[in-house]
Amino acid sequence: MLRDITLGQYYNTASPLHAMDPRTKILGVIFYMVILFTASTVWEYALAAIFTVFVIKVSRVPVRFITRGLKPIVIIMLFTLVLNLFMTSGGKELFHWWIFRVTDLGVETAVKMAVRLVMLIMGTSLLTLTTSPIALTGGIERLLSPFRKIGVPSHEIAMMMSIALRFIPILMEETDKIIKAQTSRGADFESGNLIQRVKAMVPILVPLFVGAFRRADELAVAMECRCYNGGEGRTSLRELRFRRVDGGALCACVILTAAMAALKILRMVGVL
Amino acid sequence: MIELKNITYTYNPGEPSARVALNDVSLTLADGDFVGLIGHTGSGKSTLVQIIAGLLPPLGGTASVDGTDFSEYKAAAKELRKKVGLVFQYPEHQLFEETVYKDIAFGPKNQKLTEDEIDLRVREAARRVRLEDGLLEKSPFDLSGGQKRRVAIAGVVAMKPEILILDEPTAGLDPSGRDELLGMLKELHGDWCKTIVLVSHSMEDIARAAGTAAVMNGGRLVMNGPVEEIFSRGDELRSMGLNTPQITRIVDGLIKAGLPLEKGIFTVEAAADSIEKLVRSKR
Numbered sequence: 311m312l313r314d315i316t317l318g319q320y321y322n323t324a325s326p327l328h329a330m331d332p333r334t335k336i337l338g339v340i341f342y343m344v345i346l347f348t349a350s351t352v353w354e355y356a357l358a359a360i361f362t363v364f365v366i367k368v369s370r371v372p373v374r375f376i377t378r379g380l381k382p383i384v385i386i387m388l389f390t391l392v393l394n395l396f397m398t399s400g401g402k403e404l405f406h407w408w409i410f411r412v413t414d415l416g417v418e419t420a421v422k423m424a425v426r427l428v429m430l431i432m433g434t435s436l437l438t439l440t441t442s443p444i445a446l447t448g449g450i451e452r453l454l455s456p457f458r459k460i461g462v463p464s465h466e467i468a469m470m471m472s473i474a475l476r477f478i479p480i481l482m483e484e485t486d487k488i489i490k491a492q493t494s495r496g497a498d499f500e501s502g503n504l505i506q507r508v509k510a511m512v513p514i515l516v517p518l519f520v521g522a523f524r525r526a527d528e529l530a531v532a533m534e535c536r537c538y539n540g541g542e543g544r545t546s547l548r549e550l551r552f553r554r555v556d557g558g559a560l561c562a563c564v565i566l567t568a569a570m571a572a573l574k575i576l577r578m579v580g581v582l
Numbered sequence: 583m584i585e586l587k588n589i590t591y592t593y594n595p596g597e598p599s600a601r602v603a604l605n606d607v608s609l610t611l612a613d614g615d616f617v618g619l620i621g622h623t624g625s626g627k628s629t630l631v632q633i634i635a636g637l638l639p640p641l642g643g644t645a646s647v648d649g650t651d652f653s654e655y656k657a658a659a660k661e662l663r664k665k666v667g668l669v670f671q672y673p674e675h676q677l678f679e680e681t682v683y684k685d686i687a688f689g690p691k692n693q694k695l696t697e698d699e700i701d702l703r704v705r706e707a708a709r710r711v712r713l714e715d716g717l718l719e720k721s722p723f724d725l726s727g728g729q730k731r732r733v734a735i736a737g738v739v740a741m742k743p744e745i746l747i748l749d750e751p752t753a754g755l756d757p758s759g760r761d762e763l764l765g766m767l768k769e770l771h772g773d774w775c776k777t778i779v780l781v782s783h784s785m786e787d788i789a790r791a792a793g794t795a796a797v798m799n800g801g802r803l804v805m806n807g808p809v810e811e812i813f814s815r816g817d818e819l820r821s822m823g824l825n826t827p828q829i830t831r832i833v834d835g836l837i838k839a840g841l842p843l844e845k846g847i848f849t850v851e852a853a854a855d856s857i858e859k860l861v862r863s864k865r
Contacts (some may be wrong), residue, residue: 496692
């Protein structure tokens with residue numbers, strides 16, 4: 311179960327998407343989100359879906375790695391699906407029972423919302439699947455650096471993110487080990503009522519927190535030992551390079567987003 | 583008695599990061615054994631002990647417990663967990679209770695023992711791992727590293743497992759702490775736990791405590807037999823990046839240099855005896 315979380319798990323392979331500048335990919339994801347949230351007609355959804363499939367193909371990441379990221383949010387998805395299905399008012403009534411009313415508009419909204427969520431998770435997990443955590447945070451730092459002047463601590467934010475990402479697999483491994491160790495001591499996490507189950511988590515959570523603090527402490531000391539004192543005057547071993555393919559990809563994203571926005575505006579003023 | 587046959591295990595099967603951890607491993611742990619499980623880092627030792635302890639379903643192979651064969655590991659795992667107590671690497675990282683007493687009592691409590699029996703077990707286990715009585719009411723997080731480790735080991739020992747497995751229990755301990763721990767295990771063996779498996783890559787530890795040794799290399803069990811026999815195959819061990827105990831290498835060197843010492847010495851005490859005998863006979 312613990313291994314199902316794709317977030318922060320880099321899939322190492324050679325692909326055009328892997329070779330791209332992380333800044334391009336981060337901006338691309340932002341554009342992608344804008345596209346997803348402006349899409350409203352079936353055709354716009356289809357366009358976004360084609361784009362998603364295309365990018366997945368280009369990434370050379372096996373599809374099951376991308377869909378694996380969906381498993382943990384199945385509950386949230388079902389929740390939004392049900393909520394949209396029953397809470398949407400208006401439209402033609404399809405089904406009525408007691409206080410539950412399902413309208414065609416409700417079905418449409420629910421399906422669209424679900425599709426949007428699936429694409430959102432798949433598209434964004436592609437960012438972490440094709441970009442190593444170091445490259446990712448490097449990209450974020452550079453993207454945020456113009457905001458330094460207004461007091462945004464871009465280096466510190468990037469450093470905190472890279473540490474957090476780095477610690478996800480470590481803490482997952484640690485959790486796995488603690489669960490096994492307590493299981494070996496006869497702990498039972500699967501039976502009992504809710505309160506008993508929550509109580510059964512204590513032998514896992516306490517060592518996990520203690521371990522996280524211990525590791526944080528050790529890391530802080532190790533960083534200080536190497537004279538780390540923030541981003542001032544720090545240079546990178548690997549300079550980011552914005553190449554032609556990055557420019558092309560970014561242009562494509564901008565055009566696509568602009569097209570979506572144009573469609574929306576046209577629809578709003580009533581031309582379409 | 584536990585018998586494992588043709589056990590295989592692969593991490594992340596079907597992914598680019600797939601790694602074979604165990605390749606057709608068969609191992610029998612008989613009552614009364616004190617087995618040293620030796621192997622290089624990544625040789626599959628830790629995976630194997632987790633399978634023995636019923637915590638990790640293998641991809642292939644069968645297990646039998648006390649002569650009962652289990653076709654499915656799931657059924658075997660229940661029996662294995664009852665019989666086997668596993669002390670993980672750096673077990674002190676798994677302490678969680680408010681007091682040492684409560685932490686040691688966690689296992690026996692899960693075994694649904696009576697209050698009196700739990701109290702008896704906790705005190706006996708604490709005595710066995712040489713924790714002073716005064717420490718029982720302290721918070722485990724206030725103890726020293728060595729004490730924490732002993733509390734964690736006591737937590738498993740208190741369950742009185744038939745088979746006690748310890749994964750690198752001496753890692754990070756100073757020499758005196760290591761001697762004490764190994765002495766403690768020898769005392770536990772036979773009278774408290776029928777069988778002990780000591781996982782280590784320290785040949786000195788194995789030589790000091792174990793009766794038989796099993797050597798793992800690249801996911802396979804490559805040697806299995808009495809400690810004397812294993813340590814007489816120094817060249818093979820060296821080819822796997824392992825070695826014989828330091829003292830064995832010294833004695834072998836002395837023999838090569840022409841001193842008529844006995845062969846098959848792997849503790850400092852035995853070497854001292856042998857040299858003393860030689861010196862006396864010369865006089």
